[in-house]
Amino acid sequence: xxxxxxxxxxxxxxxxxxxxxxxxxxxxxxxxxxxxxxxxxxxxxxxxxxxxxxxxxxxxxxxxxxxxxxxxxxxxxxxxxxxxxxxxxxxxxxxxxxxxxxxxxxxxxxx
Amino acid sequence: xxxxxxxxxxxxxxxxxxxxxxxxxxxxxxxxxxxxxxxxxxxxxxxxxxxxxxxxxxxxxxxxxxxxxxxxxxxxxxxxxxxxxxxxxxxxxxxxxxxxxxxxxxxxxxx
DNA sequence: ATAGTATATGAGTATTTAGTCATACACAGT
DNA sequence: ACTGTGTATGACTAAATACTCATATACTAT
Numbered sequence: 001x002x003x004x005x006x007x008x009x010x011x012x013x014x015x016x017x018x019x020x021x022x023x024x025x026x027x028x029x030x031x032x033x034x035x036x037x038x039x040x041x042x043x044x045x046x047x048x049x050x051x052x053x054x055x056x057x058x059x060x061x062x063x064x065x066x067x068x069x070x071x072x073x074x075x076x077x078x079x080x081x082x083x084x085x086x087x088x089x090x091x092x093x094x095x096x097x098x099x100x101x102x103x104x105x106x107x108x109x110x111x
Numbered sequence: 112x113x114x115x116x117x118x119x120x121x122x123x124x125x126x127x128x129x130x131x132x133x134x135x136x137x138x139x140x141x142x143x144x145x146x147x148x149x150x151x152x153x154x155x156x157x158x159x160x161x162x163x164x165x166x167x168x169x170x171x172x173x174x175x176x177x178x179x180x181x182x183x184x185x186x187x188x189x190x191x192x193x194x195x196x197x198x199x200x201x202x203x204x205x206x207x208x209x210x211x212x213x214x215x216x217x218x219x220x221x222x
Numbered sequence: 223a224t225a226g227t228a229t230a231t232g233a234g235t236a237t238t239t240a241g242t243c244a245t246a247c248a249c250a251g252t
Numbered sequence: 253a254c255t256g257t258g259t260a261t262g263a264c265t266a267a268a269t270a271c272t273c274a275t276a277t278a279c280t281a282t
Binding site: 012013014015016017018019020021023024025026029030067068084086087089090091093094095096097098099100101102104 | 123124125126127128129130131132134135136137140141178179195197198200201202204205206207208209210211212213215
């Protein structure tokens with residue numbers, strides 16, 4: 001998210017869209033799932049999700065700027081954690097919809 | 112969402128991301144809000160949101176393909192409606208996060 | 223100071239996205 | 253058949269996205 005000074009007129013709609021966009025990506029969903037059990041540093045995350053360190057760092061920055069992550073520096077390492085439990089609820093709801101659609105399509109395919 | 116035949120191996124993660132991406136856009140959020148009170152045709156939606164008919168139609172197609180909308184044809188008009196109540200829950204949760212972030216930033220700015 | 227480790231970021235690329243304008247398509251009424 | 257209305261879509265553009273490689277930055281330990 002951009003600095004406040006440049007975006008004082010940004011409305012809740014745009015803000016909500018930015019938050020959702022920060023979640024709506026497979027790699028970032030994987031990271032969110034990883035963070036479900038608490039904070040992790042980049043060095044733990046990027047091997048776990050099978051992406052480059054730089055790519056992982058960028059995704060974390062995206063989520064950090066959107067406001068859905070916290071950052072904690074400890075020496076060399078930087079630990080990220082989920083800032084809002086609502087994010088997990090959103091992921092869960094999206095999973096419900098996805099599962100429902102998947103079974104519907106499977107049924108349609110079987111006909 | 113792409114036709115099933117070409118995507119049998121698509122996993123829930125990708126599916127969830129697609130659903131969330133279909134929601135995570137300001138214009139589409141406006142449309143979703145409009146559909147909160149029931150089905151509307153394109154001819155009602157595009158003047159309400161202040162976008163072109165073609166643009167509105169494209170957004171509706173995006174959401175339809177992702178599986179979050181229903182479509183009902185009635186003569187010339189095509190009515191769209193929300194297919195999953197969970198979509199409204201997701202929008203509400205995103206709004207909570209956005210509101211929280213907005214007040215945090217306002218406070219930080221006031222310091 | 224030097225070397226090593228963890229993270230962020232500049233620069234580049236390929237793809238996707240949101241939008242526009244013009245046009246095609248589908249259905250209704252005459 | 254013709255006209256009009258509602259919707260979808262082809263073609264295009266500008267901007268954003270996800271990714272890579274290389275490099276810079278920040279901190280630690282020796």
